[in-house]
Structures are given as C-alpha cells and as structure tokens.
Amino acid sequence: METAKILYKIIEFERYDVLVPFICHTCGKCCHNFAPQIPEEDFPEITRYLNKPQEEIIKQHDECYQKKFTDEPANCSFLNNENLCMIYPLRPRCCRLYPFTDFGGAGVDCPGHKEFYAIVDILFADQVYAAMYNPEDYQKDKIRYVPDLEWPTILRKFMQAKPSEPMMLEFKKMNRPLV
Ligand code: SF4
Ligand code: SF4
Numbered sequence: 001m002e003t004a005k006i007l008y009k010i011i012e013f014e015r016y017d018v019l020v021p022f023i024c025h026t027c028g029k030c031c032h033n034f035a036p037q038i039p040e041e042d043f044p045e046i047t048r049y050l051n052k053p054q055e056e057i058i059k060q061h062d063e064c065y066q067k068k069f070t071d072e073p074a075n076c077s078f079l080n081n082e083n084l085c086m087i088y089p090l091r092p093r094c095c096r097l098y099p100f101t102d103f104g105g106a107g108v109d110c111p112g113h114k115e116f117y118a119i120v121d122i123l124f125a126d127q128v129y130a131a132m133y134n135p136e137d138y139q140k141d142k143i144r145y146v147p148d149l150e151w152p153t154i155l156r157k158f159m160q161a162k163p164s165e166p167m168m169l170e171f172k173k174m175n176r177p178l179v
Pocket of ligand 1: 023024025026027028029030031098099108109110111112113
C-alpha cells in the first residue's frame with residue numbers, strides 16, 4: 001500500500017490543538033488475508049482502471065472475499081506482488097480510512113497504528129484536559145496552533161515516541177503551517 005492523503009486526528013488541549021498524522025509504513029500487512037467489501041456499482045470503474053474483463057475481476061475478488069470466512073484466507077485480490085494496491089485511487093472507503101475504522105488495527109500488526117498511538121499516549125500523559133477528535137468533527141478554521149513558547153515541549157514529548165522520519169516531517173508540517 002502507498003499513501004497519498006494523510007489521515008490524522010486532532011488532540012484538543014486546554015489552550016491549543018495538536019494534529020497527529022497517521023503514517024502508513026507500506027508493509028501491506030492490512031491487505032494480507034483480507035478482502036474489503038466492494039459495492040457492485042464500483043466494479044465498472046475498477047474494470048476500466050485495470051483494463052481487465054469485469055467477470056474475471058469479480059470472480060477473483062469473490063474468491064478471496066469468501067476465503068475470509070475460512071481457515072485459509074487469501075490476500076486481497078487487488079494487492080500486487082510489491083505490496084501495492086492496484087486500485088489505489090479507487091479503493092473502497094474502509095481501505096481509505098484504515099486503521100481509523102471500527103475494526104482498527106485489530107488482528108493486524110500495523111506499525112503505523114502502533115506509532116500513532118505511541119505518540120498519542122505520550123501527548124496525553126499528565127494532561128489535565130485533553131480530548132481526541134476526528135477532523136470531520138472539528139471546525140478546521142478553529143484549530144488553535146501550538147504557540148511558539150509551547151512548541152519545544154510538544155516536540156520533546158513527540159520525540160520520546162521515536163517517530164519515523166516521514167512521521168517527523170508530517171507532524172512538523174501539520175503543526176507549524178506558518179513556519
Ligand atoms: S498494516 Fe498499517 S502500516 Fe502496514 S500497509 Fe497497512 S496501514 Fe500501512
Ligand atoms: S483494495 Fe487495495 S487497499 Fe484495500 S485491501 Fe485490497 S489491496 Fe488493500
């Protein structure tokens with residue numbers, strides 16, 4: 001899997017907000033032994049995108065979808081040998097939102113999920129008031145960016161989680177939009 005749009009959550013503290021991105025480590029684990037539910041009306045577009053017969057695409061997807069419920073699950077039929085999603089721009093909603101879905105990182109040893117929550121846990125620690133929101137539930141123009149004086153403290157805590165390089169870049173970019 002590759003990433004394009006960054007998923008993130010907002011932690012609201014008493015005087016400012018911190019945006020924590022989710023960074024996919026492109027290990028492909030969430031597409032192994034899994035097949036998403038794909039609405040029937042999406043197949044014509046997928047067919048055009050893959051330039052393969054629709055019956056073949058549906059048959060392969062159905063086979064791995066049915067295997068989800070057996071002891072021999074198969075990888076998603078849209079995952080290629082390089083762990084990349086072959087229908088990435090058209091992938092279904094559950095894949096777009098993963099791991100911020102009902103099933104979250106359940107059953108999958110998702111390194112991005114672990115990294116995200118390691119950072120969140122550290123940022124939440126010792127806070128008198130803090131709450132986490134989805135961006136959709138938040139008025140984006142109301143985000144109170146971290147004041148200069150507080151930023152070194154936030155950054156020090158963030159670094160305690162030993163974030164990956166892409167996470168560091170995205171975290172700084174999201175939280176310091178004017179720098
Ligand atoms: S398991 Fe997590 S890190 Fe790996 S590809 Fe899926 S979302 Fe990305
Ligand atoms: S559709 Fe793409 S992103 Fe979704 S499980 Fe299959 S390979 Fe992974």
